[in-house]
Amino acid sequence: MDYYDVCIIGGGPAGYAAAMRAIDYGKKVVLIEKNKLGGAGLYDGALTSKTMWEFSQNVLTTRKQIDSSNLRLDVQWSDFIKTVNEAIFERSFQLSCHLKILQEEEKNHLFKMERGTAKLLDKNTVEITKNEKSKNIKSDYIVLATGSIPRKLPNIEIDEKVILSSDGIGHIKDFPKSMVILGAGVIGCEYATIFANIGKTKVYIIDKQDRILPFEDKDISKLISENFEKKDIVIHEESQLTRMEIINGQVEYELTDKNGNTSIHHVEKALISVGRIPNTRGLGLEK
Known part of the structure; x- marks a missing residue:
């Protein structure tokens, strides 16, 4: 069974930041994420809605400018969602680059990324399940950074x-x-x-x-x-x-x-x- 100083469940902004800070203090860290690194805030939350809002504000400004000219602005959904996806890709690319830097700490045995679903067995034991296969790890501290739905x-x-x-x-x-x-x-x-x-x-x-x-x-x-x-x-x-x-x-x-x-x-x-x-x-x- 693997032992860690800090186990972080959730690879969103909070979990990712917690992992980086724990490594800064020389702690041995495992980060568990069942889906995409970045969490809901990146893929279905704040970044998506804020990009949509910014796009819509630009559209509104343009609509006001051309109203007096009897012109009509026809915004396509494909263009709208393309802008959102570009923002998500840029941020996810940044995260993937940061992750590579973190994974270099594996050489120093300070960081481990685990893909799978986490379940608490007791205050220091976590079960990680992936593809119907499970394993247990031990950690002095467990950080729950699973976000919201x-x-x-x-x-x-x-x-x-x-x-x-x-x-x-x-x-x-x-x-x-x-x-x-x-x-x-x-x-x-x-x-x-x-x-x-x-x-x-x-x-x-x-x-x-x-x-x-x-x-x-x-x-x-x-x-x-x-x-x-x-x-x-x-x-x-x-x-x-x-x-x-x-x-x-x-x-x-x-x-x-x-x-x-x-x-x-x-x-x-x-x-x-x-x-x-x-x-x-x-x-x-x-x-």
């Missing part, structure tokens, strides 16, 4: 084709003509802005609160709401989602407003944006 609701089936989470938004084939976003927090408002800026998608937001961005100051919420109104984004305020399902390839959702009135709506796509939860499933923490 989109929160799902029990009554809504996310197929990542019609009803999406933020993980699947970059994998659709074209700009939808209409989209409803469940959740008016930071992520939901960010994607509402992105698709509205492009100008090819009618955006709706379902908000059960009396204002969007409820964790921000009221003046900020008011400013964003006014901005959304200018972008022709519809906010279903103080509305409770009672049903959402896929019918004939599109989304049908039913709302109940604060007065008890119900309404049924149809859109091409839905984005479920109700927060994120710790990615700890399967780690064995319940023991």
Whole structure:
């Protein structure tokens, strides 16, 4: 059985930084990652959404400049997603170069990269499973850097084709003509802005609160709401989602407003944006 000073589970930004710092202090480190080095923040999270947002802001600026000329800007999804993929490739290439530098520490027995799924057996023992083969390692310290995943609701089936989470938004084939976003927090408002800026998608937001961005100051919420109104984004305020399902390839959702009135709506796509939860499933923490 291999022994380490520090075992880090998760190869995202936090886990990667922890590995580098531990090596700086001369510690023997193992980094366990089951998917791609870089984590959700690189492939399906912050980098993706921030690149989309920057692209959409440039599109919005151009649209404003040519409006007076009666010209129409036709943005293609392929160009949009190409820009996102280029940003991801650049960052992943940087990480791969850094990883090679880290792996040179293997010569000094300070660093080991393990591909596989990690499970805690006790406070110092980790089981690593890959291709149905398992092995155990020991470590004085274990760092959990497994990040987070989109929160799902029990009554809504996310197929990542019609009803999406933020993980699947970059994998659709074209700009939808209409989209409803469940959740008016930071992520939901960010994607509402992105698709509205492009100008090819009618955006709706379902908000059960009396204002969007409820964790921000009221003046900020008011400013964003006014901005959304200018972008022709519809906010279903103080509305409770009672049903959402896929019918004939599109989304049908039913709302109940604060007065008890119900309404049924149809859109091409839905984005479920109700927060994120710790990615700890399967780690064995319940023991």
